[in-house]
Amino acid sequence: MTSTTATAEQRYDAALAALADLPSEIEELRSLSEQSLLRINELHAVASRALGAAGAVIAGEVAHRSRPALGMTGLAQRAGFRTPERLLTQTTGATKQQVKTALAAGTLLAEIADDGKVDEVTGEVLAPTQPWLRPVAAAVSARLISTSAAQAIGSGLGCPNSAVTAQQLEVAAARLVGEVIAGLDADRLWKRARDARDELDVAGVKVREAELLEIRGLTHFPLPGGGGKAIWTMDPETYANFTDAYDRSTSPKRGGVRFVSKEQSERAATIASDGRTPVQLASDAFMQLVKLGADANPTCLLGSGAPVIRITVAEEALETGIGFGTIEGHGEPVSIDTVQRLLCSGDSIRIGFDPGGNVLNLESEQRLYSKRQREVLAVKFGGCMDPNCDRPPSWCESHHIKQWVRDKGKTLIENGIPLCKWHHLKYHNEGYEIEVDNDGNYWQIPPRSIDPQQKRVAMPLKSNAIADLWRTRNAS
Numbered sequence: 001m002t003s004t005t006a007t008a009e010q011r012y013d014a015a016l017a018a019l020a021d022l023p024s025e026i027e028e029l030r031s032l033s034e035q036s037l038l039r040i041n042e043l044h045a046v047a048s049r050a051l052g053a054a055g056a057v058i059a060g061e062v063a064h065r066s067r068p069a070l071g072m073t074g075l076a077q078r079a080g081f082r083t084p085e086r087l088l089t090q091t092t093g094a095t096k097q098q099v100k101t102a103l104a105a106g107t108l109l110a111e112i113a114d115d116g117k118v119d120e121v122t123g124e125v126l127a128p129t130q131p132w133l134r135p136v137a138a139a140v141s142a143r144l145i146s147t148s149a150a151q152a153i154g155s156g157l158g159c160p161n162s163a164v165t166a167q168q169l170e171v172a173a174a175r176l177v178g179e180v181i182a183g184l185d186a187d188r189l190w191k192r193a194r195d196a197r198d199e200l201d202v203a204g205v206k207v208r209e210a211e212l213l214e215i216r217g218l219t220h221f222p223l224p225g226g227g228g229k230a231i232w233t234m235d236p237e238t239y240a241n242f243t244d245a246y247d248r249s250t251s252p253k254r255g256g257v258r259f260v261s262k263e264q265s266e267r268a269a270t271i272a273s274d275g276r277t278p279v280q281l282a283s284d285a286f287m288q289l290v291k292l293g294a295d296a297n298p299t300c301l302l303g304s305g306a307p308v309i310r311i312t313v314a315e316e317a318l319e320t321g322i323g324f325g326t327i328e329g330h331g332e333p334v335s336i337d338t339v340q341r342l343l344c345s346g347d348s349i350r351i352g353f354d355p356g357g358n359v360l361n362l363e364s365e366q367r368l369y370s371k372r373q374r375e376v377l378a379v380k381f382g383g384c385m386d387p388n389c390d391r392p393p394s395w396c397e398s399h400h401i402k403q404w405v406r407d408k409g410k411t412l413i414e415n416g417i418p419l420c421k422w423h424h425l426k427y428h429n430e431g432y433e434i435e436v437d438n439d440g441n442y443w444q445i446p447p448r449s450i451d452p453q454q455k456r457v458a459m460p461l462k463s464n465a466i467a468d469l470w471r472t473r474n475a476s
Contacts, residue, residue, distance in 0.1 A: 027289050038175040051149045052095065052102070059099070060087055060106025064114075069121045104138055104154065105147040112137045117476065130167035139177045149180050153474055156193020164200045172196045197331045198324065205324040206335035210429070212236060235330035237342075249285035250278040267287055313339050318405040340406070341428035344399045369398040377416050382462035385434075385442060389422035390462075399424055401434045433458070 006014070015133045023029060029037060066076035066084040081087040088099045106212060111128035119126055128134075136153050153176050160166045176184075176193055184192060198205055212235040220230040234242060274281060316335060317323025325339040326332070369377070378393035396418035402409030408468070409415050417434060424431065431447035435456065442459035 015315050031200070046143065049143045049146050052105075053143050056102050056105035056140060056147050057109060058106065059084070059102040059471075061112035063090060063103055065106050069119070075264075085236075101147050101151045105137075108133055108150070108154070109141060128157075130155070132160065132166040133173055134170060135174035135177050139181070145177060145180045146186065148186050152186060152190040153180075156190045157197050161201065161204070163203055164197070168200050169197075172200065195333075205333045206429075207338065209236070209338060236327055236334060237338065240327045240332070245286070245289065246282050248420075250281050264374050269461050305390055310330050311339055311342055317407070329369045335429070337428040338425075340403060341399075341424050342426065343404055344397060344428075369416055373411070373413060373416065374398055374418075376413055377418050380413075380461070381418050383418065384423055385417050385459050386423040386426075386461065387421060387444065387457055387459055389420055389423055392424075393418055395420045397421055397424050399427065399434075401436065 023040075024154065027041075029374060032040075046261055046463070051402075063084045064086060066074040066087070068074075076082070076084045079087055081090065083098070085099050087095065088102070089096055092099070094102070094115065108128070111126070112134060114126045114129075115128055116122070117126050129377040133150075133154055136150045140150050153173055153254070157169050157172055160169060172193075174371060176189070176196060179192065180186075180189060186252060212315060216233055216234045216235045216238060220228050222228045223338060240273075271281065303425075306346040311325040311327060313325035313336070314323060317325070318339065321336050324333045324335055326468070345370045361475060374393075379395075381393070383393050384396050397420070398416045399419045400407075400409045400411070403413050404411075413437075429432075430450070433445040433447075435443045435445060438442065442461075444459050445454055445456060448454060
C-alpha cells in the first residue's frame with residue numbers, strides 16, 4: 001500500500017507503527033559510535049520537522065473548519081470548544097504556545113493553498129493574509145524548516161507599510177529561509193529577521209523605539225509572607241544601562257572576565273567569594289544604588305561610576321539623519337535622534353574602515369562636558385531650561401545647542417544648556433531647536449509638526465543667583 005493509494009488516516013497508522021520501533025531507552029544508544037549517534041540525531045531532526053509540518057497542516061484545517069464565518073456550525077464549537085486553539089490544546093496535550101505556533105504555520109499553509117478559490121460559505125475569493133511569507137510556507141511544506149522557525153521569520157519581519165513593500169519582505173523571507181537551511185538556529189532567527197526588517201524600514205526603528213519607551217514602567221506588589229516583588233519593563237536604553245550594572249555586580253560570581261589590574265582583580269575576587277547568590281548580590285547592589293547613587297559605594301559594583309552603554313553608528317547616518325545606531329552587546333537598534341542625544345552627554349571615538357573592514361584611522365574626540373563645565377552650567381542656568389520644567393541641575397544632562405556632528409558644535413560653555421533626561425529626549429526626538437540672541441537670551445524653536453509658524457518661546461534662566469546678580473547690576 002503506497003502513500004498515493006492509502007488514505008491520510010492509514011498513513012498515520014503506518015507512521016505510528018514505525019515510530020513505535022524507535023529507541024526509547026538510553027541503553028540502546030550507549031553502544032553506538034559517535035558518528036552513528038550524530039547521524040540518528042540528524043534523522044530525528046528531519047522527522048521532527050516532518051511531524052511539525054504534518055501537525056501544522058492538521059491545525060490549519062481545524063482552523064479552516066472553525067473559521068468565524070461558520071459560526072456555531074464550525075468544528076471547534078460543535079466539538080464543545082470555544083476556539084480551535086482550545087480544541088487543539090485539549091486534544092493534543094500541547095502547550096498553548098506550541099498550538100499557537102502550529103496554528104500560525106498551518107493557517108499560512110492553508111491560505112496559500114486556497115489562494116484564488118471561492119469560499120463556499122461567504123462567496124468571497126480567498127487570498128492569503130501574508131503572501132510575502134510564501135517562501136516560508138514552501139519550506140515548511142518541504143520539511144526544510146520547523147514551524148518554530150516559520151513563526152520567528154513571520155513575527156520578526158512584520159507586515160508591509162508605507163516604507164516596506166510585500167515584495168521586499170518576500171525577498172527577505174526567502175533569504176532567511178536559506179540562512180535557516182544553512183544552519184542558523186531558531187534562537188537567533190527572530191533577531192536576524194528583525195534586523196532584516198530594520199534594514200528595510202529605517203523609519204520604523206524610531207517608531208518601535210518610541211513604542212518601547214511608552215510602555216516602560218516599574219510596578220510592585222506585596223508577597224503574602226512579607227516583602228514584595230517588582231516588575232520592571234524597560235526600553236532598550238534603560239535595559240542596556242541595567243545590564244551593565246547587573247553584570248558588574250555579579251559577573252565574577254558567574255564566571256565573568258578576568259582582570260589584569262590589581263585593583264580590579266581584588267574587587268572581582270571579593271565579589272566571587274561573597275556567600276550570596278548572584279541574584280542576591282544583584283538585589284543588594286541595586287538597593288544600594290537606589291539609596292546612594294552609582295558613585296556612592298564603588299565596592300558594590302565591579303568598576304566605578306554610572307552604568308555605561310556603547311552605541312555604534314555610521315558617521316554618514318549621523319550627518320544625514322538617515323539610519324540608526326546599535327546598542328553594543330544587545331544588538332537593539334536605536335534611532336538617530338537617540339544617538340544624537342546620547343552623544344550630547346557621552347564621549348565618542350571616531351574609527352575609519354576601508355571596504356575590507358580594515359581600520360584606517362582612530363581618533364578620540366572630546367565630546368563630554370567636564371565636571372567643572374557642568375558645575376558652571378548648573379550655576380548659570382539653575383536647572384532644566386525647558387520653560388515648563390522645574391528639574392534641578394542634578395537631574396540634568398548637558399545638551400549641545402549646536403549639535404556635535406550635524407552642526408560641528410563644540411563642547412564649550414557657550415554651546416551648552418542643561419536639560420533633564422525627559423526633555424533631552426523630547427528635544428532630539430521631536431526636532432526642537434534652541435537659539436541664543438545677541439543679548440544672551442535663550443529661545444526654544446518648536447518643530448513645524450508642533451507649531452507650523454515655529455514661533456520662538458522664551459527660555460528664562462532658572463538660576464536665582466544669576467537673577468539676583470542681574471537685578472543688582474540693573475539697580476546700580
